[in-house]
Amino acid sequence: MERHEIEGFLAVADELHFGRAADRLLISPARISQTIQKLERRIGAPLFERTSRRVHLTPLGRQLRADIAEHHQAINDGFARAVAAARGVSGVLRLGIMGSYGQLMLDVLDLFNLRHADCEVQMREIVFGDPFRLLREGEVDVAVPWLPVDEPDLTVGPTVGTEQIILAVSSRHPFAERDSVDFEELADETLLRLPRGQAVPEYWIEAHVPQRTPSGRPIPQGATVSTWHELLSQVAAGRAMSFCSEHAKDFYPTPNVSYVPITEQPKVQWGLVWRTSDENHRIRAFAQAAVDAKAADVSAAEDAAPTGTAGRK
Known part of the structure; x- marks a missing residue:
């Protein structure tokens, strides 16, 4: 998975709303929707159930979120620590x-x-x-x-x-x-x-x-x-x-x-x-x-x- 795919998936998984996820990532709703669709095609199964009123994670989506969320946070934390060490306290x-x-x-x-x-x-x-x-x-x-x-x-x-x-x-x-x-x-x-x-x-x-x-x-x-x-x-x-x-x-x-x-x-x-x-x-x-x-x-x-x-x- 590319970094933008990980961040896009996790944002939608957290917000359960494509518009709010797009605002959070400072991109357009169409862009994040395309990212999720492309990711689902690569995986071969839907990650979200979409209706006109609500968005839900599928069982596969919940599993993917559980597998990658902690590691994604660890990467971000490690990067933040490196930046902080370079800048001093x-x-x-x-x-x-x-x-x-x-x-x-x-x-x-x-x-x-x-x-x-x-x-x-x-x-x-x-x-x-x-x-x-x-x-x-x-x-x-x-x-x-x-x-x-x-x-x-x-x-x-x-x-x-x-x-x-x-x-x-x-x-x-x-x-x-x-x-x-x-x-x-x-x-x-x-x-x-x-x-x-x-x-x-x-x-x-x-x-x-x-x-x-x-x-x-x-x-x-x-x-x-x-x-x-x-x-x-x-x-x-x-x-x-x-x-x-x-x-x-x-x-x-x-x-x-x-x-x-x-x-x-x-x-x-x-x-x-x-x-x-x-x-x-x-x-x-x-x-x-x-x-x-x-x-x-x-x-x-x-x-x-x-x-x-x-x-x-």
């Missing part, structure tokens, strides 16, 4: 950040900016009540949510950080005076919950707002919150308490909310996530900067660590 990378976590990624941002000064990083806020919406709507290129993420249309890249999960409680609650709280004690309290439904997958809720203590006791669930400020308002009013990331105590100090460690020291990871079909050279460059920044941090920590008793007298 430039343009705009839109980064979706949850809360204030972007301030804990300055090493990644600095390294990316140093390497790719012609690429501007723009930041948008994502919320835990709908963590993947901006990705799926094409509003951001890369998001930095809590892990795990297990979505068929999303790629999970490198982790960018790990921190402890702590408890946000009303400053009037007895826990506010404690040095730590045992996980089992939460069975006697009420915790805020994430919204259930398509926006927040069930596995994500279970990972970040467990329904039971380690021994299996149920944890009472309170009001549903979708944003950090909703969470703070509920906690400050004493209506419930909530798990949160450790950096909250530094970035969101308030006289009405106290942050208390959990004895078992559970942890949460943050990672880069992007829509698989949108992966491009800017995303790959940012992911590499995240990997390299983390490696540099590990190396610096190792260099600063005590070397034991060697050399001591």
